[in-house]
Amino acid sequence: MVITVSAQGDADYIRLQDAIDSLATAGGAPVTIRIKPGVYEEKITIPAAAPPILLLGEDRDRTILTWSDNAHTLGADGQPLGTFRSGTLNVLAESFTAENVTIRNASGPGTGQAVAAFVDAGRAVFRNAALLGDQDTLYTGQGLQYYNDCYIEGDVDYIFGAATAVFDRCTLHNKRSRGYITAASTPEGTRFGYVFLDCKITSGEGVRDVYLGRPWRPYAHVAFIRTVMDGSVAAEGWHNWGQPDREETSRYEEFASSGSGADAAARVAWSRQLSAAEAADYRIIEIFRGWHPEGY
Template structure:
């Protein structure tokens, strides 16, 4: 099933949410929603009962989904939305893929938690997607998630959550000094939390003292494998979030980091440098428990 969303009134739906809502409840096979270039200012929800969905833009530079809710925005009930209802794109479906689009929370710096993509899916894939925001840009709620050639920016805890998520060839961009890239809440029983393979980290002009992560929950797991890091990354690398006990339970790992921000000798003592043999075990199939996200 193919649905088109376009700013051209003569071509398909003008609203992405309307396109999603048009899918018949009894439809169970894959649905491709082709998004023509344009700025789509709307808050999107992909419901749990949705069939496998592919949101397919033409390219991230020309295809933008944007909204500006934050944790303090008042909802229909008159109460603040909170972090978990602030998302621009909210995914609850079991199988979801997005390609060649930009997803932005335009709330702006200093407005608090403001999620661009809230991903609470069984299996989710993002390819060539830009995720733009400040604090809490990407929430990875559950399931297995794969990010390939994506650009993700923010300042505080801008990748956070409990899912097992693999980031391959992604670009992470730090927008503010003394920030944190990850805030994992990996469950105790999970073998993997966040794994970054062959990624790069950059910072804006003058940005410094950014931590690779801090543990949102006790058993946070984050591994950076062959990641290029610029000088925005602090030598310590990792922060305990003011919870010394989490130094005993968190698993923070690196292998073959490079660039001015790679300082294995300066990292906190409770992080680890993996051996080549250990790092070889961080492969897509292994991290994602046998699932390789090649299309559907």
């Protein structure tokens, strides 16, 4: 089943949420929603009962889903939304894929936590997507998540959560100094948290002292494999969030980092440089316990 959305009105639906809501009577068969270029000012929710959806844009840079809630925005009940309800795109379904779209939280810097995408799915795939925001841009709630050739920007904890997530050939863009890229909350006993494969870290002019991660929860796991890091990355690499006990339980790892921000000798003593044999285990099919997202 294919349905179309266009902000200009030359499609099945003008609003993306209306297209999604229409699927309640479509049964469980996979659905492709084709989105024509345009700016869609909507807060989008993919409900838990939704069938497998492919959200397919025509042009990433011209197909923009945008909203501007933040943690302090008042909800319908008159209470602040908080971080977890601030998302522009909220994916709660078991199976979801998005390609060639930009997802933006336009709340702006200094407004606090403001999520662009909250992904709480069983299996989710983002290909050639841009995730734009400042603090808490991408909230990876749970499940298995795959990000391929994506651009993700932010300043503080802009990739955070408990999911097992692979970032494959993605660009991570640091927007301000003394920030943090990841804030993983990997559950205890989970082998893989965040794995960055062949990614690139860039930054705005003058940005420096950005940490690769800090542990939101005690058993955070983050691995950067063959990542090119610019000079914005802090020499020590990792931060303990002011809780030294988390140095004992967090697993922060690198292999073959390169670039001016990749000084292995300067990293904190409680992080690890993986051997070639250890890094070879960081294969997508292994990380995802037999699931491979190609073609998903």
